[in-house]
Amino acid sequence: MKRRTFLAALPAAAVSPAILRAETPAPAPIWTPGSIQFNRPDVHGGDRPVGASFASRSAVYGLSGAAGSAQPLATLAGIEILKKGGSAVDAVIAINACLGFLEPTGCGIGGDLYALLWDPKKGKVDGLASSGRSPRSLSFETARSRTKNGVLPAYGAVSVSVPGTVAGWWALHQRHGKLKWADLFEPAIAMTEGGVPVAPIIAHYIGRAMANFAKPGMGIEETENARKVWAPGGVVPREGDPFRNPDLARTYRLIAQGGRDAFYAGPIAETIERYFRRIGGWLTRADLAAHQAEWVTPLETTYRGIGVQAIGANTQGLATLQMLNILENFDLREAGFQSPLSIHLQAEAKRLAYEDRARYYADPAFAKVPFEWLGSKDYAAQRAKLIRPDRLMTDLRPGTAPSHGDTTYLTVADRDGLMISLIQSNFRGMGSGLVADGLGFMFQDRGQLFSFQPGHPNLYAPGKRPFQTIIPGFATKDGKPWLSFGVMGGDMQPQGQTQIIVNRADYGLDAQAAGDSPRWHHEGSSESMGEDAGDEGPTGLLRLESGVPEATRTALIGMGWTIGASDGGFGRYQCVERIEHNGERVYAAASEMRADGTALAY
Known part of the structure; x- marks a missing residue:
């Protein structure tokens, strides 16, 4: 099976041309003087003898x-x-x-x-x-x-x-x-x-x-x-x-x-x-x-028994935990890797989490951010009930709290x-x-x-920390370190981190393949600050990498998703995994195929 061409025979839903607003970029020239640029969709990487066919390389x-x-x-x-x-x-x-x-x-x-x-x-x-x-x-x-x-x-x-x-x-x-x-x-x-x-x-x-x-x-x-x-x-x-x-x-x-x-x-x-x-x-x-600088206690949740940690403070780290908490209410393994239902559920969890992100996330020194409530399993279960498996949610709002970009x-x-x-x-x-x-x-x-909406917790003030998009990732197993990882790229970061954890926990991919797997990126959630606000319509824009099966793409359109062209904005990933092998510690390092990165071990 060729790299980046897999799961091509998934069931397709009926397609309404009016739903599809795909952005089709003009073809790039095959060769440009003074540089080496190729646009050859008929050319694929060589087949791998082991592991996921779409992996770019082995972990180190x-x-x-x-x-x-x-x-x-x-x-x-x-x-x-x-x-x-x-x-x-x-x-x-x-x-x-x-x-x-x-x-x-x-x-x-x-x-x-x-x-x-x-x-x-x-x-x-x-x-x-x-x-x-x-x-x-x-x-x-x-x-x-x-x-x-x-x-x-x-x-x-x-x-x-x-x-x-x-x-x-x-x-x-x-x-x-x-x-x-x-x-x-x-x-x-x-x-x-x-x-x-x-x-x-x-x-x-x-x-x-x-x-x-x-x-x-x-x-x-x-x-x-x-x-x-x-x-x-x-x-x-x-x-x-x-x-x-x-x-x-x-x-x-x-x-x-x-x-x-x-x-x-x-x-x-x-x-x-x-x-x-x-x-x-x-x-x-x-x-x-x-x-x-401040030493802080990380936020934490569990996903299928895996501990997942995130920075709270004035970041969007909680969004990763919220997405995973919502997704834990669904059987993603049964839904199938790169299936329409799997991507649909993940993107809907993102939309729900990002409504709260726009409403509540801010510098906790200036605003009371309800971290415990937003990150709870009970709240996630309530939000998960809003997701329909066959179509998009059309009326999206943040939860009602109890009274009490460019990165490396x-x-x-x-x-x-x-x-x-x-x-x-x-x-x-x-x-x-x-x-x-x-x-x-x-x-x-x-x-x-910063927000300039009156009364918003992220409202600008002198000496205040602005809302932050950059978030490191970490995961533990049985109280021991497992993954030190991250996915760069503005609002893509919680979406990318969630996809890495889902690829590992639900689909059994290794550290390298989990990062190489084709990604989705949803744009157009509610915003209260100058990050990623755009005119994507009421349900936003779902971008899919080119490796996502065409049948999956077609079925998602049938569910009501507006599909956008791949724009390269799917984040960049690095990871070090700790593996226990017969009582001896082994490190596996993985890097991003989409950019210039490299992972090494010795």
């Missing part, structure tokens, strides 16, 4: 450690840190620092960080939240005056919140580091100074970002530093072009020498304050100095049993477009996710 196995990230050189740097005696935390910091250079389109020290971590000494999962707050001098009235259709702009100083990444690294290292702090930055500094060829997907998204920064309304003075770093001389790097960032190398050296204080209270903070004062922004050294994901495990699941992001379009003089990194634009 090792006894001593494993790592997966969005860039091969970053993963390799992490493995080398482990080999030097570093902990999984040491390796994850080194990888993340490398990714700030190798993958500036998804992450960097101008963004935020969350992590879930299995602590073998405690025998439990810990959570770390390092999400920055809005500038305290940016008033609600000023912020609202900059909105358009109730949403802050993606670019510019008004959407910048305090970067939390370096504080997150520091907190992790203080508790779990083995190597010296400065040693962790050596691989990234060597890359930024020596140069690395630009990966295909990174070249594509740098080009898109630079084009956006050149659009009318973006101040030349505001974005000139970004263009100097990523389009020197006005030339955007192409796939394979050597690229360097000496400004970022100098910044990393300051952090390596001065720790977190170099960023939040020292020379970097001073440069940041001067820059925002110069361009008319609001972020100050006092805002930076006030930031602290990485994971590492070490010889001591420490496993860390970490996600880090600048948010949409590389971030705000703003780069402080000589620092070489872009500030995030997370403030765009």
